[in-house]
Amino acid sequence: MQAQSRAPARILAIEDDPLLAAHLHDHLRHRGFDVTLRQDGEEGLGLAREEDFDLILMDILLPGRSGLEVLASLRHERKVPVILMSALGAEQDRIAGFSQGADDYLPKPFSMGEMEVRIEAVLRRVAYERQEAPVDLPQDPQLEFFEQRTDVCLGGQWAGFTPTEYRLFDLLSRSAEEVLSKPFLYQQVLHRAFSQHDRSLDMHVSHIRRKLQAVGYSAGRVETVWGKGYVLTRQPS
Numbered sequence: 001m002q003a004q005s006r007a008p009a010r011i012l013a014i015e016d017d018p019l020l021a022a023h024l025h026d027h028l029r030h031r032g033f034d035v036t037l038r039q040d041g042e043e044g045l046g047l048a049r050e051e052d053f054d055l056i057l058m059d060i061l062l063p064g065r066s067g068l069e070v071l072a073s074l075r076h077e078r079k080v081p082v083i084l085m086s087a088l089g090a091e092q093d094r095i096a097g098f099s100q101g102a103d104d105y106l107p108k109p110f111s112m113g114e115m116e117v118r119i120e121a122v123l124r125r126v127a128y129e130r131q132e133a134p135v136d137l138p139q140d141p142q143l144e145f146f147e148q149r150t151d152v153c154l155g156g157q158w159a160g161f162t163p164t165e166y167r168l169f170d171l172l173s174r175s176a177e178e179v180l181s182k183p184f185l186y187q188q189v190l191h192r193a194f195s196q197h198d199r200s201l202d203m204h205v206s207h208i209r210r211k212l213q214a215v216g217y218s219a220g221r222v223e224t225v226w227g228k229g230y231v232l233t234r235q236p237s
Contacts, residue, residue, distance in 0.1 A: 048074055
């Protein structure tokens with residue numbers, strides 16, 4: 001399957017394993033992507049700052065700077081989508097990656113086919129979000145929603161949402177008082193199927209609650225409906 005944009009999508013792949021890097025490069029080039037390789041985290045971060053890429057595919061364990069350090073620095077400056085790759089399969093590593101704004105996580109070993117599907121899913125989502133027509137702001141008595149910045153603001157104070165957290169909270173806000181199931185939220189927000197052992201959604205909700213509390217939000221609360229999903233309930237003023 002080819003990328004949907006007219007110009008080939010530009011991908012920066014940061015991978016220090018020379019065999020895997022060469023395999024990634026050859027496969028993605030063959031599929032029509034414009035691929036740039038780097039094997040060092042510091043070099044990759046420098047290039048990501050200097051040039052515009054459509055997506056970054058990055059290992060976590062890198063010389064120079066780790067993938068998580070690169071991601072943390074990058075998130076202060078750019079919203080380029082990032083897919084992390086790692087042989088580290090622990091839940092804590094996935095949580096750390098998503099907490100710092102990763103758009104997806106690809107555990108090693110993986111097939112080239114799975115990698116390609118995930119890349120195209122992220123690119124389709126980003127393209128859709130960028131072309132999406134402006135919509136009415138959700139009705140909220142306290143928060144202002146900023147689609148382009150993917151964040152909310154209360155009295156001049158930004159919550160500091162990641163793009164995923166913003167999408168999740170925006171969806172809950174538009175459906176306030178309605179319980180949204182985990183399978184629905186996984187499909188709509190994370191763009192993948194729900195798995196009983198996947199705690200990514202719970203982690204994003206936890207971060208949303210913490211960030212809203214930090215800015216003094218009191219007009220609503222994201223509540224867990226055990227066995228069903230999540231709901232944003234409006235609180236009495």
